Amino acid sequence: MSKQILILPGDGIGPEIMAEAVKVLEVANSKFNLGFELSFDDLGGAAYDRYGVPLADETLDRARAADAVLLGAVGGPKWDTIDPALRPERGLLKIRSELGLFGNLRPAILYPQLAQASTLKPEVVSGLDILIVRELTGGIYFGKPRERTTLENGERMAYDTLPYSESEVRRIAKVGFDMAMVRNKKLCSVDKANVLASSQLWREVVEEVAKDYPEVELSHMYVDNAAMQLVRAPKQFDVIVTDNMFGDILSDQASMLTGSIGMLPSASLDVNNKGMYEPCHGSAPDIAGQGIANPLATILSVSMMLRYSFAQVAAADAIEQAVSQVLDQGLRTGDIQSEGCRKVGTVEMGDAVVAALKNL
Numbered sequence: 001m002s003k004q005i006l007i008l009p010g011d012g013i014g015p016e017i018m019a020e021a022v023k024v025l026e027v028a029n030s031k032f033n034l035g036f037e038l039s040f041d042d043l044g045g046a047a048y049d050r051y052g053v054p055l056a057d058e059t060l061d062r063a064r065a066a067d068a069v070l071l072g073a074v075g076g077p078k079w080d081t082i083d084p085a086l087r088p089e090r091g092l093l094k095i096r097s098e099l100g101l102f103g104n105l106r107p108a109i110l111y112p113q114l115a116q117a118s119t120l121k122p123e124v125v126s127g128l129d130i131l132i133v134r135e136l137t138g139g140i141y142f143g144k145p146r147e148r149t150t151l152e153n154g155e156r157m158a159y160d161t162l163p164y165s166e167s168e169v170r171r172i173a174k175v176g177f178d179m180a181m182v183r184n185k186k187l188c189s190v191d192k193a194n195v196l197a198s199s200q201l202w203r204e205v206v207e208e209v210a211k212d213y214p215e216v217e218l219s220h221m222y223v224d225n226a227a228m229q230l231v232r233a234p235k236q237f238d239v240i241v242t243d244n245m246f247g248d249i250l251s252d253q254a255s256m257l258t259g260s261i262g263m264l265p266s267a268s269l270d271v272n273n274k275g276m277y278e279p280c281h282g283s284a285p286d287i288a289g290q291g292i293a294n295p296l297a298t299i300l301s302v303s304m305m306l307r308y309s310f311a312q313v314a315a316a317d318a319i320e321q322a323v324s325q326v327l328d329q330g331l332r333t334g335d336i337q338s339e340g341c342r343k344v345g346t347v348e349m350g351d352a353v354v355a356a357l358k359n360l
């Protein structure tokens, strides 16, 4: 039976990088007989322009009906001043929440060819392979109340709320431990338990879940220290499990260990491993429309989709191998450019991955 993939290119560089990822997906589809059927819709600013909302009900229905969703990126200056409830980012949060995609996997892997592209010394990052497991449907992103009000003295004020329930922490902690079990059995839970009540509960529940994983070496770290350690000695980490906002920030930081935010894919999974796949980066309005964005994070997100949603390990491996070969050939988009390499645009990079994949 055919499998339905819903493609949501989004805004800014979203359509540019997605066009390359779709080319790669189509080659994998025929080469490995995957039986995928692709359909397209809008999310974010593109959806606001077309439907008046950043996520239309019909799009959400299509996403629910699909076997997996592939997303580019959303947002941009054009929509920064509209009603906050209609901002592109709200569409992204809504689709994550409505699909129950609480488990966000953000692997930061340094391709050896890119050791020179990182801003850190090669010896600090070489061989880096860490996984950030980010809670994606709770915490301060979704907590209520979230308000803007006016104080009695006329001053403007605003507040957000950071709630976590025991069950929300337990299920993401399990994802962290499960990932640790299939990797190096080492898990670091990152929180701010010296200050926040939600983090104190987080730590307590993670400790409880740990009892079911006696083989996993668990440590806890405050997020400020974790941010520092990620830059000082990133290879001390294997799997990191953390909340929604800390995970957002730490994964962007980790991306620079791999050379560029343009290299970091992600998977967002529900309880049944149904998922949405997207690069960790945003819509990069500063370079949108110039044909220079790095499509590799989105192409690698396709690989994650094949691995996690469809257990198509050979096809997933092949895409990663094709990416590696292209890096071996010395092709680099501007964000990962280093001396002696050939600078290419988005399309040329996508074409090179397609060619390598066909030849495997």
Ligand code: NAD
Binding pocket: 013, 017, 072, 073, 074, 075, 076, 077, 089, 092, 261, 262, 278, 279, 280, 281, 282, 283, 284, 285, 286, 287, 292, 293, 294, 295, 297, 335
């Ligand atoms: P960003 O990730 O879009 O860009 C940060 C920097 O990284 C920019 O200099 C950009 O040019 C560069 N960059 C990002 N992706 C790149 C790529 N593939 N190749 C080369 N360079 C790349 O973050 P931002 O500027 O803070 O946000 C821009 C917009 O994107 C905002 O509207 C934000 O809300 C949105 N955003 C969306 C997502 C998402 O859809 N998942 C993620 C992050 C930010």
Ligand code: IPM
Binding pocket: 075, 089, 092, 093, 248, 280, 282
């Ligand atoms: C990400 C993005 C989103 C987030 C924004 C655009 C809502 O930064 O996917 O990392 O904060 O989750």
Ligand code: MN
Binding pocket: 248, 249, 252, 280
């Ligand atoms: Mn982010």
